[in-house]
Amino acid sequence: MTLNSSNKFFEENEGRFVKVYSNIPINLRREIILVIDDNPITWNVAYVEIKNKTELGENIKKINRIRIYIVMVDEEIKELVITRLKTMPANIKMSVGSYGTFSKNELIESVKKENEVGKLVIEMQLKYLKSFKKGII
Amino acid sequence: MNYVLITRPKFDDTTAYLFSWSSKIIDFLQKTHFNLIDLKESKANRKSVESVLLKKSPELVIFNGHGISSTIRGHNNEILIDAKNSHLLKLKIIYSVSCNSAKTLGVKIAGDYTTFIGYKNEFLFLIDTTKSCTPEKDEIAKPFMESSNQLSISLLKGKTVRESYEDTKRKYTDWIIHYAANESLPEASSIISCLIWDRENLVLLGSEDKSL
Numbered sequence: 362m363t364l365n366s367s368n369k370f371f372e373e374n375e376g377r378f379v380k381v382y383s384n385i386p387i388n389l390r391r392e393i394i395l396v397i398d399d400n401p402i403t404w405n406v407a408y409v410e411i412k413n414k415t416e417l418g419e420n421i422k423k424i425n426r427i428r429i430y431i432v433m434v435d436e437e438i439k440e441l442v443i444t445r446l447k448t449m450p451a452n453i454k455m456s457v458g459s460y461g462t463f464s465k466n467e468l469i470e471s472v473k474k475e476n477e478v479g480k481l482v483i484e485m486q487l488k489y490l491k492s493f494k495k496g497i498i
Numbered sequence: 499m500n501y502v503l504i505t506r507p508k509f510d511d512t513t514a515y516l517f518s519w520s521s522k523i524i525d526f527l528q529k530t531h532f533n534l535i536d537l538k539e540s541k542a543n544r545k546s547v548e549s550v551l552l553k554k555s556p557e558l559v560i561f562n563g564h565g566i567s568s569t570i571r572g573h574n575n576e577i578l579i580d581a582k583n584s585h586l587l588k589l590k591i592i593y594s595v596s597c598n599s600a601k602t603l604g605v606k607i608a609g610d611y612t613t614f615i616g617y618k619n620e621f622l623f624l625i626d627t628t629k630s631c632t633p634e635k636d637e638i639a640k641p642f643m644e645s646s647n648q649l650s651i652s653l654l655k656g657k658t659v660r661e662s663y664e665d666t667k668r669k670y671t672d673w674i675i676h677y678a679a680n681e682s683l684p685e686a687s688s689i690i691s692c693l694i695w696d697r698e699n700l701v702l703l704g705s706e707d708k709s710l
Contacts, residue, residue, distance in 0.1 A: 386678040392687060449688045452627050453638060454511075458597035458620040459564040459575070462511045464627075481620055488698065489691035 382408050385493050393448065394490065395421065396440045442486045443469050457481060500710070501556035502527060502654075503535045507542040507563045507573040511630060515623070516562035516595055518633035519643040523560065523650045530654050532558075532710070542572035547579070551586040557710050558591045560650055565596030568603050581606065588612050591659060591708055593649050597621050600701045608704025613659045615649060619699040622692045624685070638685060641673035641693060653710055660706040670697035 382390070385404055395402035397420060402410075410418030446469050454462045460478050463471065471479035504524065508517040517538065527534050535554060537546050542563065550556065561578065564571040570579040579587065584607050592607065594600065594616035604614040623642035629635050633643075648669040652662035674693050677686040 388680065388686065389678055389690075445687070448684070450684050453685055453688060454625050454627050454630075455688075455692070456512045456515065456623050456625060458512065458622075459566070459571075460620075462625065485622065485691060485695045489694055492694050 379408075381493060389493070392490075393441070393445050396437075396444050397421070401444050438483060438487065439472055439475070442472050442483050445486060446472065446482070455482075499554075500532050501535055501550075501554045502532045502558045502560070503537065503547075503550050503554070503556040504560045505537045505542040505547060505562060505572055505578060506539075507571075508539050509574055511625065513563055514630075515625060515633045515636075515639060515643075519595075519647055520560070520562055521634070522643070522647055523654075526651055527654055532654065537572075540573050542578070543576050544572065544578050544583075547572070548583055548586060556590065558593070558650075558653060559587065561592070561594045561596050561599075563596055565594065565599040565603075567598045567601035570594055570596050570599050570603065579603065587614075591653065591710070592616070593653070595621065595646055600703060604701070604703050611705055611708075613705045613708050614703045615659065615663060616701065616703075617696070617699045618701050619695075621646075621699070622695050624689055624692055638689070641677070641689060642696065645670045645673060645693065645696070656709055658707055658709045659702065663700075663702040663706075666700065667697055670694075670700075 382404055390404040390408075393401040393403055394407065397417070402421065407421050410421055412418070446465055449465045449468075451465060454464050455468060456462045457478050463478060468478070468482055472482055473479070504520055506517045506520045507513045524534060524536065535550050535556060537550065551559070561570045563578075564575055568580060569577045572578040580603070584603065587607050588609070589611050591613045592615065594604065594614065597617060597620045600614060600616035600618045604616050608614040624638050625633070626636050626638040629638070633639060645666060648666040649662050652665040653659070657665065670693050674690050674697070677683065677690050677693075680686055
């Protein structure tokens with residue numbers, strides 16, 4: 362994974378991150394918000410790593426995306442959405458209007474292919490993640 | 499006579515759920531003074547809808563089914579409403595539980611004396627595959643059903659369109675908060691993300707002061 366070291370959002374805005382983090386319901390702090398080298402990172406993990414100034418924390422700080430998700434490149438967004446979809450229980454399907462109903466694996470395939478359903482799921486997931494910042498939960 | 503028209507096709511998973519959800523509205527409606535016209539399954543066709551709109555002029559029309567930005571669909575995706583017959587909905591309150599229909603068609607229909615409430619994007623909901631034969635018992639789908647049905651229930655209680663719309667948004671938020679606060683449910687994140695999507699895509703167009 363490429364890290365954008367010129368965009369040091371957290372170094373410059375650590376207080377802002379803490380403010381956003383503080384406003385997230387405790388249960389939702391276990392939400393996956395990043396994937397770094399195949400490792401899913403939750404709000405809690407990001408907070409702890411940054412606060413403890415670990416190597417991972419330093420890497421997270423170099424990524425601008427928690428700003429939130431505005432500047433992620435397409436492949437990174439897809440990777441994040443797929444990782445989040447994997448947490449969906451196997452007995453649940455999503456009704457996507459006239460496109461039909463889709464299982465977890467079918468949704469993941471749609472995201473990988475970036476078909477109409479996949480694009481919709483990506484848009485929906487990003488809206489959800491941005492809602493943390495906007496405080497509309 | 500005050501009529502309420504409900505269309506509820508039933509030919510796939512999505513319409514089967516909407517069909518079931520509408521039963522709750524019908525149960526409530528039957529306790530009111532309104533007369534129900536229930537165009538279900540194969541009766542949810544264009545000819546029947548046009549006939550009811552012309553002859554009975556219902557005050558409230560609730561469409562369930564698929565849709566795109568320019569049409570509302572019925573049984574087997576037959577087009578019920580499009581630009582050619584949308585004038586039949588003038589002066590009415592329309593609630594369209596149908597994907598995308600508020601994007602273009604709703605804007606065309608809504609006006610000073612006509613209200614259109616619907617979704618400007620896909621309407622998403624989750625189902626429990628172990629309960630899909632009995633949608634009314636599906637707890638995963640329940641937040642979507644209750645939120646969606648709130649609009650009709652509030653209208654039937656005599657609230658204005660604006661009040662009913664706000665009630666519905668509030669119902670979505672109540673369910674979002676419920677799942678955000680519940681640590682033990684693995685489906686919470688998936689449900690919340692869909693509820694937020696639907697809440698944000700539900701729009702109220704046209705007259706906001708109307709009531710039944």
